[in-house]
Amino acid sequence: MKILYICHRIPYPPNKGDKIRSFNEVKYLAENHDLYLAFLVDDPADVKNVDPLRKYCVDLAWEEVDPRQQKIKAAPHMLLGKPLSLPYFYSSSLQRKIDQWAGAVDFDAVVCFSGPMAEYVFKSNTLKRESGKAPRLVMDFCDVDSDKWGQFSREGKFPMNIVYGLEQKRLLAYEAKVNREFDCSILVTENEAHLFKTLVPEARNVEVVGNGVDFKFFNPEAVPGNTVDTTIDGPTSASPQTGDHRDDAPRTEPMHLVFTGAMDYHANVDAVTWFCRDILPIIRESGIDVEFYIVGGRPTPAVKALEQVPGVTVTGFVDDIRTWYAQADVCVLPMRLGRGVQNKVLEAMAMQRPVVTTTKAAEGVSAKDLQHLLVADSPEDIARSVIELCKNPNARTQLGEAGRTFVTENFDWKRNMEKLEELLK
Known part of the structure; x- marks a missing residue:
């Protein structure tokens, strides 16, 4: 055609x-x-x-x-x-x-x-x-x-x-x-x-x-020591200095919480602002040492201002989002606005990261709460979910593995694009 x-x-x-x-x-x-x-x-x-x-x-x-x-x-x-x-x-x-x-x-x-x-x-x-x-x-x-x-x-x-x-x-x-x-x-x-x-x-x-995810590209095993393929068939990449954490190794650094997305998009701006203002303080009051990374291009002035909050880093554009997923202990995606499939949720799950998100962000993915990710909507419940994961390395591992399995079984681009092709005929 x-x-x-x-x-x-x-x-x-x-x-x-x-x-x-x-x-x-x-x-x-x-x-x-x-x-x-x-x-x-x-x-x-x-x-x-x-x-x-x-x-x-x-x-x-x-x-x-x-x-x-x-x-x-x-x-x-x-x-x-x-x-x-x-x-x-x-x-x-x-x-x-x-x-x-x-x-x-x-x-x-x-x-x-x-x-x-x-x-x-x-x-x-x-x-x-x-x-x-x-x-x-x-x-x-x-x-x-x-x-x-x-x-x-x-x-x-x-x-x-x-x-x-x-x-x-x-x-x-x-x-x-x-x-x-x-x-x-x-x-x-x-x-x-x-x-x-x-x-x-x-x-x-x-x-x-439906959407899909390139689960061959978004794969923790495909990020070998910061050496990343940058062909057009996947997002281009560069990496932070920190890598994935061994759950059985003594913890000597803060837990890494990561949010990803285009940071000039209103729904993303709202999510990170809400997290820093209403959720992060509750997590810190529990005594857990955390750092929050806001990863994505074109951050608005409101997003850049969040770096004034202790322990918050705004990266701006990064060449390889996978390396930031790889360093995340928990991917926190507290979306209050927007609809449809949140690709950031799919990518984080494909990268075998435990995800804490909201009902609004999870509904387009159809993953099950407590099985593939954690779903919470109030600041207190989101904070509680993050705290529980930070304290439990086995729970992080199990949720991450279940999330990746769910994505590979349900979000295949080829299968979804075949339907698009049929609709064009």
Whole structure:
């Protein structure tokens, strides 16, 4: 098949949620099909990551955008009653390239990754359904983005809570339109699909294509003494100085608690801020010596300020996330916002690390509390779970091993991508 794939951000390196999913879709579809890839680059540091993607594509088109300018461009649309997400992720020059392709290539399918990218189909003069051969249109919503804005509205302060609330309503109406116009709508979990069909009762052709984890790459045995393979098929890497800890060795250093994620993402910022403010003090009051590592690129000023808390380290971007998982005694992922599959949970489990997380973060993984990970929602319960693991090396080992087994048995990218391929036909 000839496939046009349009995504809202460059799908490489696969070091954060949306990029992990989009990269694995691109990688899999490119194996047996002619792929034309279009995307935006909203970080100058990502420009160097464009060329490595060319090996997956017949052709590639991209446009660099400045997030600040995109926000300014989007602002007037509030008065027009449209979702701000649409102009934020829209580029007229990228539109022209897509239209050029569509005029020259008879695409069998078009995949849009993230709802706002449907604009490139709706505004195209050459992808119109009524003229010529109509390609099959598939939208990978991944998560119900409109509901995320609703969460932000409930958590936010005036006046941004008003802005978030408007975005939630307008984006939901747009998602309903996409579902009507596209042949298939994909969500990442059954819970997300159920939520979408609840919010859009008339929804049709809603399918679930789950995430996966590269459990060969995210493998504690694949991190040999800080010497790491950095091919495009896995995230690039560099390492901290500390490594994994032997449970039977005398403990001479603090317990290492690790959080991973893109640190400019609101849900991650909320999680680490909450942990440092409300949970970490309870752990310290128990007498356990701990250090908390916040690992991920583009930390906001609010995240950087957390380094003022004793024992908290903000790493910024790291080349190899695996080495930070490897040094973790406990991966603490206290998510209060966001939906869908939390890739950080899957990666930590694949790296055989014991995970303490919340119901919201665990629901997309479907792992069992007390068997594959520990689930808690209040500061006291989260702290208690971390304390128990810190005190019990055997529990850490058993939970880590059970978590890795669960991931390898249930989150195979190849199996999930085969379903995506079938939906394109």
